[in-house]
Amino acid sequence: VRAFISFLTDFGADGAAAICRGVMLSIAPDAQIVDISHGVRKFAIREGAYLLWMSVPWMPTGIHVAIVDPGVGTDRRPIGIRTMRGDVLIGPDNGLLMPAATELGGISDVRVLSNTDWMLPRRSATFHGRDVFAPMAGHLAAGGGFDGVGPLVERAALVDLRFSEPVVRAGILGTEARYVDSFGNIRLGARPEDLEAALGKLAPGVALRLSIDGRVGGPEILEPVIWGPTFASVPLGGALLYVDSSGQLALGFNQADAAATLAVEAGRNVRIELL
Amino acid sequence: VRAFISFLTDFGADGAAAICRGVMLSIAPDAQIVDISHGVRKFAIREGAYLLWMSVPWMPTGIHVAIVDPGVGTDRRPIGIRTMRGDVLIGPDNGLLMPAATELGGISDVRVLSNTDWMLPRRSATFHGRDVFAPMAGHLAAGGGFDGVGPLVERAALVDLRFSEPVVRAGILGTEARYVDSFGNIRLGARPEDLEAALGKLAPGVALRLSIDGRVGGPEILEPVIWGPTFASVPLGGALLYVDSSGQLALGFNQADAAATLAVEAGRNVRIELL
Amino acid sequence: VRAFISFLTDFGADGAAAICRGVMLSIAPDAQIVDISHGVRKFAIREGAYLLWMSVPWMPTGIHVAIVDPGVGTDRRPIGIRTMRGDVLIGPDNGLLMPAATELGGISDVRVLSNTDWMLPRRSATFHGRDVFAPMAGHLAAGGGFDGVGPLVERAALVDLRFSEPVVRAGILGTEARYVDSFGNIRLGARPEDLEAALGKLAPGVALRLSIDGRVGGPEILEPVIWGPTFASVPLGGALLYVDSSGQLALGFNQADAAATLAVEAGRNVRIELL
Numbered sequence: 001v002r003a004f005i006s007f008l009t010d011f012g013a014d015g016a017a018a019i020c021r022g023v024m025l026s027i028a029p030d031a032q033i034v035d036i037s038h039g040v041r042k043f044a045i046r047e048g049a050y051l052l053w054m055s056v057p058w059m060p061t062g063i064h065v066a067i068v069d070p071g072v073g074t075d076r077r078p079i080g081i082r083t084m085r086g087d088v089l090i091g092p093d094n095g096l097l098m099p100a101a102t103e104l105g106g107i108s109d110v111r112v113l114s115n116t117d118w119m120l121p122r123r124s125a126t127f128h129g130r131d132v133f134a135p136m137a138g139h140l141a142a143g144g145g146f147d148g149v150g151p152l153v154e155r156a157a158l159v160d161l162r163f164s165e166p167v168v169r170a171g172i173l174g175t176e177a178r179y180v181d182s183f184g185n186i187r188l189g190a191r192p193e194d195l196e197a198a199l200g201k202l203a204p205g206v207a208l209r210l211s212i213d214g215r216v217g218g219p220e221i222l223e224p225v226i227w228g229p230t231f232a233s234v235p236l237g238g239a240l241l242y243v244d245s246s247g248q249l250a251l252g253f254n255q256a257d258a259a260a261t262l263a264v265e266a267g268r269n270v271r272i273e274l275l
Numbered sequence: 276v277r278a279f280i281s282f283l284t285d286f287g288a289d290g291a292a293a294i295c296r297g298v299m300l301s302i303a304p305d306a307q308i309v310d311i312s313h314g315v316r317k318f319a320i321r322e323g324a325y326l327l328w329m330s331v332p333w334m335p336t337g338i339h340v341a342i343v344d345p346g347v348g349t350d351r352r353p354i355g356i357r358t359m360r361g362d363v364l365i366g367p368d369n370g371l372l373m374p375a376a377t378e379l380g381g382i383s384d385v386r387v388l389s390n391t392d393w394m395l396p397r398r399s400a401t402f403h404g405r406d407v408f409a410p411m412a413g414h415l416a417a418g419g420g421f422d423g424v425g426p427l428v429e430r431a432a433l434v435d436l437r438f439s440e441p442v443v444r445a446g447i448l449g450t451e452a453r454y455v456d457s458f459g460n461i462r463l464g465a466r467p468e469d470l471e472a473a474l475g476k477l478a479p480g481v482a483l484r485l486s487i488d489g490r491v492g493g494p495e496i497l498e499p500v501i502w503g504p505t506f507a508s509v510p511l512g513g514a515l516l517y518v519d520s521s522g523q524l525a526l527g528f529n530q531a532d533a534a535a536t537l538a539v540e541a542g543r544n545v546r547i548e549l550l
Numbered sequence: 551v552r553a554f555i556s557f558l559t560d561f562g563a564d565g566a567a568a569i570c571r572g573v574m575l576s577i578a579p580d581a582q583i584v585d586i587s588h589g590v591r592k593f594a595i596r597e598g599a600y601l602l603w604m605s606v607p608w609m610p611t612g613i614h615v616a617i618v619d620p621g622v623g624t625d626r627r628p629i630g631i632r633t634m635r636g637d638v639l640i641g642p643d644n645g646l647l648m649p650a651a652t653e654l655g656g657i658s659d660v661r662v663l664s665n666t667d668w669m670l671p672r673r674s675a676t677f678h679g680r681d682v683f684a685p686m687a688g689h690l691a692a693g694g695g696f697d698g699v700g701p702l703v704e705r706a707a708l709v710d711l712r713f714s715e716p717v718v719r720a721g722i723l724g725t726e727a728r729y730v731d732s733f734g735n736i737r738l739g740a741r742p743e744d745l746e747a748a749l750g751k752l753a754p755g756v757a758l759r760l761s762i763d764g765r766v767g768g769p770e771i772l773e774p775v776i777w778g779p780t781f782a783s784v785p786l787g788g789a790l791l792y793v794d795s796s797g798q799l800a801l802g803f804n805q806a807d808a809a810a811t812l813a814v815e816a817g818r819n820v821r822i823e824l825l
Binding site: 001035244255 | 286287289290296297300304305318345346347349399401402405406
Binding site for chain 3: 276277279281283307309310311312313314326329330333334335456457458504505506507517518519520522530
């Protein structure tokens with residue numbers, strides 16, 4: 001079986017991701033590489049962490065390289081995390097890999113990437129993707145054991161990153177906008193169980209009020225938002241609260257861009273009530 | 276030989292297409308997958324149909340997955356179409372696959388995708404790409420027979436999609452803008468034979484007048500437009516009517532963006548006359 | 551070992567690059583293809599040449615197809631260049647391939663692509679990527695010898711493309727902005743040795759003044775610019791002169807977009823002095 005590598009960065013479309021691919025394939029010519037995305041907003045660690053968390057459960061077990069690394073060239077550590085599912089996550093120790101590791105069954109063991117024989121001979125200060133992360137992934141894909149990357153480190157020493165937990169109160173569910181997808185749907189940080197705990201069991205078609213905190217002024221009030229299974233539950237342009245493909249709550253407009261219309265981005269607080 | 280899968284969607288660059296790739300490769304690890312485009316405008320079925328029609332003749336015979344699916348979660352059917360060339364087209368029954376099927380020799384037989392053993396165990400209401408279309412393609416790529424996807428359906432029952440035919444009159448060719456490519460060239464819905472039928476046999480260098488219907492006000496008149504084989508037939512910025520790489524008529528400006536300059540998009544009517 | 555093909559164009563995301571991939575894989579089903587970029591600015595030969603030059607050293611030895619070809623359909627020749635490293639570069643004879651050829655050890659021999667048996671049977675006037683370059687690459691990847699593409703031509707007859715050399719004077723280094731990467735960092739056309747020759751040996755942290763010629767009015771003066779190894783050498787938003795991952799000088803802002811802020815694009819003259 002060909003080794004599988006997934007690859008996520010904020011490198012954009014200017015050749016940097018391709019250079020990393022070239023390095024991986026120079027070492028492991030037969031690897032099967034899938035680009036998750038190279039369109040993560042520059043330096044947006046939480047956005048990268050969300051996309052990685054969302055994607056890895058659907059990838060074959062393998063090596064997952066993720067690089068959103070504003071600290072490149074500092075003493076932040078490059079790490080490899082082996083998951084209970086058997087994957088190896090490769091990237092900087094800045095929290096980027098943590099939600100994905102949890103999603104893949106949790107952390108088995110962690111190593112710092114320090115074996116210079118598995119790096120490129122000359123290492124730049126600004127492109128560890130090419131010089132450290134890609135060759136490490138290549139050597140793993142070519143059959144090298146995980147202990148080859150470098151020594152074990154305590155998982156407690158890793159930089160953590162957690163998404164905020166929803167706040168469930170009687171009649172109110174408080175959560176956050178975690179991610180805006182390319183359709184403009186706003187993925188939230190709560191699950192249908194949380195909604196039911198706050199508002200009781202809801203029949204499809206129930207009308208809700210959403211309050212979204214702005215950066216200035218008071219919250220944006222959006223009503224009615226229909227609780228429904230699919231976009232066909234509301235008319236064109238209508239607002240829908242639904243369960244997204246990751247099993248989380250999400251707010252979307254039928255065939256329209258909710259996030260652009262509302263000027264909402266990741267990080268905003270969202271409050272959900274019955275109308 | 277490795278199974279071949281091409282893949283076209285309106286998913287954009289946020290990881291959804293990669294998730295589908297991951298699902299396909301989890302089932303058929305050795306498949307060769309080519310992304311045709313994930314930049315189709317959201318919900319633009321006709322644009323997706325055009326790109327698929329344009330691309331599939333140049334792809335190896337294989338499986339072609341296309342998803343532009345505003346009706347996801349409704350009762351629109353997921354279908355597979357086997358072509359006379361031997362390909363299988365996979366996607367929603369909304370017309371998206373039809374021009375490509377015709378281009379690949381026509382429809383051999385059609386099946387509805389209903390075998391739940393070839394879908395993911397849990398199916399979301401909003402991401403059939405991941406849960407239905409990708410695993411179906413994976414199972415076909417892994418060697419499953421076409422009859423495994425589900426039962427035959429009548430091809431007459433499919434939602435059709437046809438591009439409008441050109442209107443040939445003495446001295447006037449009427450057609451439509453079907454697609455704007457990334458260079459801003461406007462691909463039209465007529466062929467050089469239609470032009471000759473309307474205007475007679477034209478020598479390279481002949482000057483034409485094009486009238487392009489706007490959404491408001493009268494038509495935009497563009498003259499002269501030179502009939503020629505290549506962009507070198509006109510000066511920089513000059514307007515050229517040429518035979519595009521699909522064998523259709525197209526309007527372009529030499530090293531400039533015709534569609535942006537003229538504010539023309541797909542769907543506009545275009546009238547071509549001698550100047 | 552699977553044959554390796556890298557692929558760089560200005561085709562954008564509308565299916566044209568995928569069509570070329572389909573043609574290559576129809577001929578060489580097992581080729582490993584890496585897209586370097588299809589986002590080169592339309593017709594920007596120098597930008598394409600820079601990206602190709604930057605990328606090929608990190609690719610496996612193989613076939614590198616590059617197409618930025620404003621002269622398609624004219625009598626500009628399609629060529630193949632074999633490098634001393636053993637690669638074959640495929641593209642138009644407009645200088646695009648030349649810096650990469652030098653980087654790969656220099657030119658071994660050059661052939662014009664004229665073997666019609668290795669082209670598609672029908673050749674359009676506007677899409678040689680599909681009809682000429684892709685099938686040539688496919689036949690080479692499928693094991694065809696380099697002499698199969700067509701007859702030898704004199705390398706002196708090729709269209710050349712050279713980046714401008716830096717100007718070293720006592721106290722002043724003159725160079726040019728060669729490329730703006732996706733982070734907005736401005737890659738310059740000089741190396742650290744040139745800087746040392748002009749300004750003497752500089753300790754990290756030294757403050758510099760950069761003068762960037764505008765298109766109108768006088769030069770833009772930027773000061774202080776800190777000479778340092780990594781972005782962590784300056785505060786957020788601070789200006790850094792550093793050695794980029796290609797070993798060249800570059801100007802960047804820490805976690806901000808220098809090129810957008812300064813409205814600088816490739817081609818501008820840049821003067822570097824001690825502050």
